[in-house]
Amino acid sequence: MPQSFATESYCAVETFQFVNRDGKRQPGRYRVVPVAGERHVQSSEAPILPRSYLFDELRRRLQSNPVQFRLMVQLAADADPIEDPTRLWPEDRQQKELGILTITKPSADSSSVERGLGFDPARLTDGIEPGDPLIKVRFAVYAISIRRRGA
Numbered sequence: 001m002p003q004s005f006a007t008e009s010y011c012a013v014e015t016f017q018f019v020n021r022d023g024k025r026q027p028g029r030y031r032v033v034p035v036a037g038e039r040h041v042q043s044s045e046a047p048i049l050p051r052s053y054l055f056d057e058l059r060r061r062l063q064s065n066p067v068q069f070r071l072m073v074q075l076a077a078d079a080d081p082i083e084d085p086t087r088l089w090p091e092d093r094q095q096k097e098l099g100i101l102t103i104t105k106p107s108a109d110s111s112s113v114e115r116g117l118g119f120d121p122a123r124l125t126d127g128i129e130p131g132d133p134l135i136k137v138r139f140a141v142y143a144i145s146i147r148r149r150g151a
Contacts, residue, residue: 001040001041001043001046001049002038002039002040002041002054003039003040003041003057004039004054004057004058004061005054005055005057005058005067006034006036006057006058006061006067007034007036007037007038007039007040008034008038009031009032009033009034009038010031010032010069011029011030011031011032011074012029012030012031013029013085013086014029014085014121014130014131014132014134014135015027015028015029015076015082015083015085015131015132016028016029016030016124016128016129016130016131016132016135017128017129017130017131018073018127018128019127019128019129020127026075026076027075027076027080027082027131028073028074028075028076028096028131029073029074029076029089030071030072030073030074031071031072031073031074031095032069032070032071032072032101033069033070033072034067034068034069034070035068035069035070035100036067036068058106059106062103062104062105062106066102066103066104067102067103068100068101068102068103069100069101069103070097070099070100070101071097071098071099071100071101072095072096072097072098073095073096073098074089074093074094074095075093075094075095075096076089076093077089077093080093082131082132083131083132083133084132085132085134115149117146118142118143118146119142120139120142121135121138121139121142122135122136122138122139123139
């Protein structure tokens with residue numbers, strides 16, 4: 001279990017095609033890596049932690065420091081399965097840093113904002129295309145989830 005949301009890595013299972021100006025394509029998967037490093041609680045500590053410990057810890061942390069993550073892309077090798085999100089790629093695959101994500105404070109009305117958020121993995125910027133056929137289908141499923149939040 002993570003010690004904090006700020007000390008956990010997050011990995012996408014979907015593959016995207018990164019396309020440069022010359023049309024060269026490179027499959028990759030996003031990774032979000034904590035600048036503070038990964039830290040986990042001991043398994044003996046887990047049963048005594050309150051259910052909201054991750055949210056409580058993040059609020060306290062943000063009162064004194066921003067939380068930062070490196071936005072990375074793990075690049076596929078020729079033999080890596082790019083259309084099967086259930087198959088992991090080896091950890092030794094090359095990774096490129098795309099930038100730093102900085103979180104400075106929680107939203108004033110976080111629970112209200114959360115209900116209104118929607119995730120669309122198919123909404124992509126120029127130069128990034130779906131590499132996994134399920135990406136286009138997921139939006140419809142996520143849209144149903146968003147509508148049901150208000151019910």
